[in-house]
Amino acid sequence: MSKGIDNVLEIQEKYIEKLRDTVKRQSEEKGRPMTACVVTFGCQMNERDSEKLKGILKAAGYELTESEKADVVLYNTCTVRENADTRVFGRLGYLSTLKKKNEDMIIGLCGCMGQEPHIVEKLKKSYKFVDLIFGTFNVYKLAELLYAHITSGDSIIDVWEESEEFVELLPTERKYGFKSGVNIMYGCDNFCTYCIVPYVRGREKSRPVKDIVEEIEGLTDNGVVEVCLLGQNVNSYGKGLDGNVTFASLLREIEKIEGLKRIRFMTPHPKDLSDEVIDVMSKSEKICRHIHLPAQSGSSNILRKMNRNYTREDYLLLVEKIKKAMPDIAITTDLIVGFPGETEEDFEDTLSLVKEVGYSSAFTFQYSKRTGTPAATFDEQVPEDVIAERFNRLLDTVKESSGCNDNLTGRTMDVLVEGTNDKLEGYLSGRLSNNMLVHFKGDKDLIGKITDVHIDESKGFYYFGTIV
Ligand code: SAH
Ligand code: SF4
Numbered sequence: 001m002s003k004g005i006d007n008v009l010e011i012q013e014k015y016i017e018k019l020r021d022t023v024k025r026q027s028e029e030k031g032r033p034m035t036a037c038v039v040t041f042g043c044q045m046n047e048r049d050s051e052k053l054k055g056i057l058k059a060a061g062y063e064l065t066e067s068e069k070a071d072v073v074l075y076n077t078c079t080v081r082e083n084a085d086t087r088v089f090g091r092l093g094y095l096s097t098l099k100k101k102n103e104d105m106i107i108g109l110c111g112c113m114g115q116e117p118h119i120v121e122k123l124k125k126s127y128k129f130v131d132l133i134f135g136t137f138n139v140y141k142l143a144e145l146l147y148a149h150i151t152s153g154d155s156i157i158d159v160w161e162e163s164e165e166f167v168e169l170l171p172t173e174r175k176y177g178f179k180s181g182v183n184i185m186y187g188c189d190n191f192c193t194y195c196i197v198p199y200v201r202g203r204e205k206s207r208p209v210k211d212i213v214e215e216i217e218g219l220t221d222n223g224v225v226e227v228c229l230l231g232q233n234v235n236s237y238g239k240g241l242d243g244n245v246t247f248a249s250l251l252r253e254i255e256k257i258e259g260l261k262r263i264r265f266m267t268p269h270p271k272d273l274s275d276e277v278i279d280v281m282s283k284s285e286k287i288c289r290h291i292h293l294p295a296q297s298g299s300s301n302i303l304r305k306m307n308r309n310y311t312r313e314d315y316l317l318l319v320e321k322i323k324k325a326m327p328d329i330a331i332t333t334d335l336i337v338g339f340p341g342e343t344e345e346d347f348e349d350t351l352s353l354v355k356e357v358g359y360s361s362a363f364t365f366q367y368s369k370r371t372g373t374p375a376a377t378f379d380e381q382v383p384e385d386v387i388a389e390r391f392n393r394l395l396d397t398v399k400e401s402s403g404c405n406d407n408l409t410g411r412t413m414d415v416l417v418e419g420t421n422d423k424l425e426g427y428l429s430g431r432l433s434n435n436m437l438v439h440f441k442g443d444k445d446l447i448g449k450i451t452d453v454h455i456d457e458s459k460g461f462y463y464f465g466t467i468v
């Protein structure tokens, strides 16, 4: 760890202490605990950042709550599609009504929307009740920003364009005790023409292997049995690090960690998923039999315009290779409908791709124009009604050709028990290695444990089973 980071950590720890004194005083004045709520929008990167935000708030003495009727409410936002922004603006309106009842309430917006200048302008102009605005690069500074707002009464806006350092060692409040996301890299250099992520998350940076392994060892010491390695393109892990470090070599190192039972990762990019990674996966006892392989489109013409750097044929060859190496693997994907210039024929190529691959599930999105991305300026934007009509057809095709394709009925498989089933009294729910859900009767004590379950029945997108 560099001296610089030591220093950054020390400064932030001091701010957490100062904030803790302030929160204690406020709590004594009010005669009740001070509360804080973090609402997360978007992907697993944001989920992980929210754990860090919550860790800092808890260390500063706030009682964490799920309710937005709290003393501090932070929205950790996503801007990947326009409806993500719209949802946040709508909910900010609701927060302003809560603030009228609790004048001391502090409202903050951070995450990917915070990185966008036009959004910050809009907030400054029309959402003046937002007290804190920061982005994706300085999440670790929450205590300092909050303290600055409380002591000055000013709105604080602190948005950075980039960050050189990974600040990982501050307090963190993990969502589950038994599984955890672990950042292996930040940012994205791919610049798919529709996507805002490279602009709001910056350039790719990999964390050193040693830091990742130490973090996971710490997690397993505390009862974590499954990790999900997080990055926007995990295949390019290692770029910029000393030595010949690759994603495959990282997987091999993580595999050695005792106590760790399952390894997942998100997201590999189809353009550069190496044979070595497929080989490591197929020989591994711990890497799960699931791969999320976003295709985005089944048309080579559209894939080229998207700057995805693979063709339909390349993608199908890759799928074939993966299935050959691991016949029991479940493949999931992301698909976009209505990218500029998408013809009926291009769209039908996407439908046929879905049928040909046989995904276990697919996330489907209507193309959303993002200001600042190349595709936003492309001619031939597809009309909204055409996008909506194609989207429904895609949903139907996904429904028909996806799900429990590999019928596992009759087999006994290990399941990580994740919680009680909300709808079925006495039932637990857990995930198979291939990420499919299984519901079965069992005792709550099993939550967080890996247990053998006989698969009794397939229900299309999930299974029923019996503990053996
Ligand atoms: N890094 C990951 C994806 C991150 S964003 C990858 O490359 O696979 C998650 C998904 O959101 C993308 O896979 C894509 O399907 C969707 N998405 C991104 N930008 C979009 C846009 N402008 N309109 C619609 N969907 C979009
Ligand atoms: Fe976006 Fe493409 Fe990067 Fe994924 S790989 S985050 S879709 S630019």
Ligand code: F3S
Binding pocket: 041, 042, 043, 044, 045, 046, 077, 078, 079, 080, 112, 196, 197, 200, 201
């Ligand atoms: Fe959204 Fe940011 Fe993730 S834009 S998808 S939360 S990286």
